[in-house]
Amino acid sequence: MPKLGMSMEEGTVTEWHVADGDRVEAGQILYTLETDKTANEVPSPLAGVIKLIAVAGRATRSVRSLPNSNTDLVADEQSLAPPPSAEVTVEPLGARIETRDGESLIEAAWRSGFYWPTVCGGRAECTACVIRILSGGEQSPPPDAREAGQLERVRRRTGETAAIRLACCIRPAGTVVVEKKGVRRRLR
Ligand code: FES
Secondary structure, three states: OOOOOOOOOEEEEEEEOOOOOOEEOOOOEEEEEEOOOOEEEEEOOOOEEOOOOOOOOOEEEEOOOOOOOOOOOOOOHHHHOOOOOEEEEEEOOOEEEEEOOOOOHHHHHHHOOEEOOOOOOOOOOOOOOEEEEEEOOOOOOOOOHHHHHHHHHHHHHHOOOOOEEEOOOOOOOEEEEEEOOOOEEOOO
16 A cells, blocks of 8 residues: 555555456556545556455555555556567568557557457457467467357367467467458558
8 A cells, every 4th residue: 555645554445446357557546545634546556457455445454564565455566567569460461460568469450550350349259350370379378268169169160270369369479470361451
């Protein structure tokens, strides 16, 4: 808990401004912290993903017992650390897309001004975003159970034997080359 003044002994989180699992930027207001003298909105010290470990109104903590814990009520260091970014080449278009801060490939493509085939809007439901991994990708986190199930359905339906992933699920790392027909630059 941050120390808001010389005389502060303890404080209470009276309101969270973010929800568990929210992605936040450094400086974004996370919670309101009240002491016997003041109330302050406390910003995030880092960009990352929120992992709530205290309930608003019940999180009264002694400052002295938590000397270095600006992030104590917010998130652990690991969950706030941005995952590695990647440079993804999308064939046959030859588009270069850079991912940031743990974005999925489809999110990075949208941010970079590309159209990417989808029906479900990136919710891992339609499999229209499926990609073939041509090279790289070893550093990317593996599919979770939901994505793995969808990929299995795609393989059964199409007979695909190559390495495939869902663009809305993969959070690429390193240098990756993928194949996805239908990707194109959006008209501005
Ligand atoms: S966009 Fe629908 S499954 Fe990925």
